[in-house]
Amino acid sequence: MPKKKRSPQRRSGCPLNASVEVLGDRWSLLIIRDMMLRGFRNYKEFLESYEGIATNILADRLRKLEAHGIIATEPDPSDGRKLIYSLTSKGIDLAPVLAEMVLWAAGHEDTGNQALVRQIRKDKEQFLTAVRQRWAAKTT
Amino acid sequence: MPKKKRSPQRRSGCPLNASVEVLGDRWSLLIIRDMMLRGFRNYKEFLESYEGIATNILADRLRKLEAHGIIATEPDPSDGRKLIYSLTSKGIDLAPVLAEMVLWAAGHEDTGNQALVRQIRKDKEQFLTAVRQRWAAKTT
DNA sequence: CATATTACTTGTTAAATGCAAGTTAAAATA
């Protein structure tokens, strides 16, 4: 069962507010996207991602995401300089949120990556299953 | 058919990034929640909402949400001082995003409003239908 | 007419973000 951390300085107990406090900034969800959909697993990959996050902001967001239990960190056994970042089950559970945000933007804003949009539209459940399986394969 | 505005200064064409650029801050989704779930329709109600938004930030977010076509503004015929804010169909289409964010936080964070969570869990589609109908009733 | 209400704006201060450069440890290369 998932452990739920009590957060004393929450603005309110509303679950939407909790999500906003954890994810409501300009970078966190993009990092999660890169892990979930592109399989990124280390610092340099995130840094080079298209939107261009600054290195201090990336370090800060990775720290916060780990503190919230959304990602986990482990040393790379094949390279002592690298760390491997991975999504926890709490992080993988964000797949439906990402999926709905993608569908909303694809329907109302001018966006690209139609392949992804089509995949999600075709069958949402199947998309979620694919994400989970993809992740399970990587971590085993 | 919805009109899709071209945004020249987007960081990328990724639809998730588009959503993050429009909604990725600490207040926008809470304002939308207040309209969608609590039926708030004017400035003072938003201001008095539990999380305590500052008045200049509220004015700024309402302006931006309107510019993005998520909400609409009209004068209140019964009181010349008031404006009535309402969700557009683009705004109502955010219901699935909000629903998934509520479910995620309810499952992984320490939150309240279990009535809402139960309602969404019970039947997601029914929840969405209820939101849409509730809104249609108000605007007609 | 006096007071109150609504939807704001205008300072000012504090915090978050962005940019450039520097640091440390490990790995690859000459």
Place this chain on the structure above:
DNA sequence: TATTTTAACTTGCATTTAACAAGTAATATG
């Protein structure tokens, strides 16, 4: 083995955004 590269950061500083407090203009109410 000495030197160079690479990875994952940190540090310092400028800029942008958010928060807090106070004020204002246009109604409305008593």
